[in-house]
Amino acid sequence: MDNWGYADHNGPKVWHELFPLANGERQSPIDIVTKAAIYDPSLPPINVDYDPSSVKLIMNSGHTFTVEFDDGEDKSVIRGGPLHGSYRLQQFHFHWGPCDDYGAEHKVDGRDYPAELHIVHWNAEKFSSFVEAAQNPDGLAVLGIFLKVRNLIRIHLLSICLIFLLYQDGKQSSFTNFDPSCLLPDCKEFWTYPGSLTIPPLLESVIWILLKEPIAVSSRQVWTSMQTFHSSCVLRGKFINPLCLFLPLKSCNTPVLLFL
């Protein structure tokens, strides 16, 4: 099933047919039951150290849009929390749904969030590539951040992104000078557990670090940012795809710009 997806015929309920790991011991996503979480005072804080110049491109992977980074050296890394040593930044991507009621992968006490950001890293201290690291139980570290809708304005913008990206499968565009740490909330408290990739091949090689504080997105913020961006692009005389999409975020002024 190369064409795995999220429909009835190729979605999570049938992934086990070609990806037996779907019935594995440490599959993600999970529902975080906060009352069952055990506080570990020995865990140090999470520490991200990202070099904005390491960003390379944004692409449509067919199931989401992915922003990829140069992971040929330790330019951008995450350390601390449950991790032993540093893990190298490889990419980030989002998961979202058709409406504000659900779309994130993990749940918290049964609660769905509308979207979830995954910042993906690999253990370059022990392994020579992402592919090799992904075969090992301590190979990957994914920082998960929940997105919530401020003042409950509908957040169809990410699904608009999906619709147009699906018509441009395989398309990519250069992306420069972006520090993904601005996507993080102010509070870095986290839950952590040993899990897996949440999409096929569902490899059980991910140390999940889920930040407790969601980041907020509102359509009003987005439309304001789109106007700002549109005028700045017109000023620079650059053609702008009318379907650009920002994701301005609570903890930074730099909008994330996605061309559709």
Ligand SMILES: NS(=O)(=O)N=C1NCCCN1
């Ligand atoms: N949603 S996830 O668990 O991060 N899954 C991923 N699969 C491919 C490589 C990056 N991440």
Ligand SMILES: [Zn+2]
């Ligand atoms: Zn993901």
